[in-house]
Amino acid sequence: MNGLAMTSTATAAALAIGTVTNDDTPSQQALWREIQRLRALLAHQEHALLASRLREEASRHSAFHDTLTGLPNRQAFDQRSTDALSTHQHAADGFALMYIDLDGFKAVNDRHGHAVGDELLKVISARLSHAMRSGDAVSRQGGDEFLCLLCHVTMQAHADAIAQKLQAVVSAPCLVGDQQVQVRASIGIAFYPQDASDMPGLLRVADAAMYRAKKYQLGHAFSDLQ
Numbered sequence: 470m471n472g473l474a475m476t477s478t479a480t481a482a483a484l485a486i487g488t489v490t491n492d493d494t495p496s497q498q499a500l501w502r503e504i505q506r507l508r509a510l511l512a513h514q515e516h517a518l519l520a521s522r523l524r525e526e527a528s529r530h531s532a533f534h535d536t537l538t539g540l541p542n543r544q545a546f547d548q549r550s551t552d553a554l555s556t557h558q559h560a561a562d563g564f565a566l567m568y569i570d571l572d573g574f575k576a577v578n579d580r581h582g583h584a585v586g587d588e589l590l591k592v593i594s595a596r597l598s599h600a601m602r603s604g605d606a607v608s609r610q611g612g613d614e615f616l617c618l619l620c621h622v623t624m625q626a627h628a629d630a631i632a633q634k635l636q637a638v639v640s641a642p643c644l645v646g647d648q649q650v651q652v653r654a655s656i657g658i659a660f661y662p663q664d665a666s667d668m669p670g671l672l673r674v675a676d677a678a679m680y681r682a683k684k685y686q687l688g689h690a691f692s693d694l695q
């Protein structure tokens with residue numbers, strides 16, 4: 470039994486004896502003081518336990534979330550994509566991986582300053598997050614790069630529609646202070662299982678497609694084998 474449980478038990482036992490008033494005998498008054506001491510100890514230990522749980526929760530959150538945007542980070546995405554692979558393998562189902570890289574972000578930093586760039590990243594992250602269906606996942610991989618995992622999306626026409634929606638949410642103008650800033654997105658798309666059967670393979674395909682989309686200003690692109 471830990472210290473908190475022992476204190477709780479002792480307090481419960483003392484309280485079960487009954488109410489003690491100041492008119493009672495010295496031994497009853499001593500018992501009353503002991504109850505008060507145990508109550509204070511219990512409150513202190515409960516407070517310490519709660520504080521330690523909150524600290525644990527905060528450190529777990531920061532290990533899996535990007536500090537600037539609050540989005541799940543690369544580690545969280547690795548875990549999420551491993552789960553998705555195993556679920557979709559068992560269900561003989563597919564998903565799409567979208568690699569999003571902003572276009573023109575460096576110019577925002579250069580023209581308006583890093584703080585404005587930070588705010589823009591936060592706004593875009595919130596918009597992407599809001600655009601996801603439940604069960605889908607978005608993460609910030611670092612810099613101006615994001616990944617989205619879209620469950621049950623296996624057809625180009627479906628992925629086209631989602632990519633266009635994501636491009637629209639990214640490129641909507643954003644007011645930071647009194648500055649209006651705007652960027653675009655290039656998106657590379659890979660399908661599981663058609664393009665690759667593991668995450669490194671899917672990432673390679675989506676990354677190459679994203680570079681093609683950026684180079685030829687396509688907005689979004691698929692594997693060149695499709």
Ligand SMILES: Nc1nc2c(ncn2[C@@H]2O[C@H](COP(=O)(O)OP(=O)(O)OP(=O)(O)O)[C@@H](O)[C@H]2O)c(=O)[nH]1
Binds near residue numbers: 570574575611
């Ligand atoms: N404000 C801000 N800038 C960042 C952060 N992380 C990376 N950057 C900057 O983001 C920029 C990314 O550079 P690029 O990928 O060349 O940006 P881009 O102008 O969109 O160019 P392309 O990707 O080639 O289209 C660099 O200038 C980085 O310094 C961040 O957390 N906050």
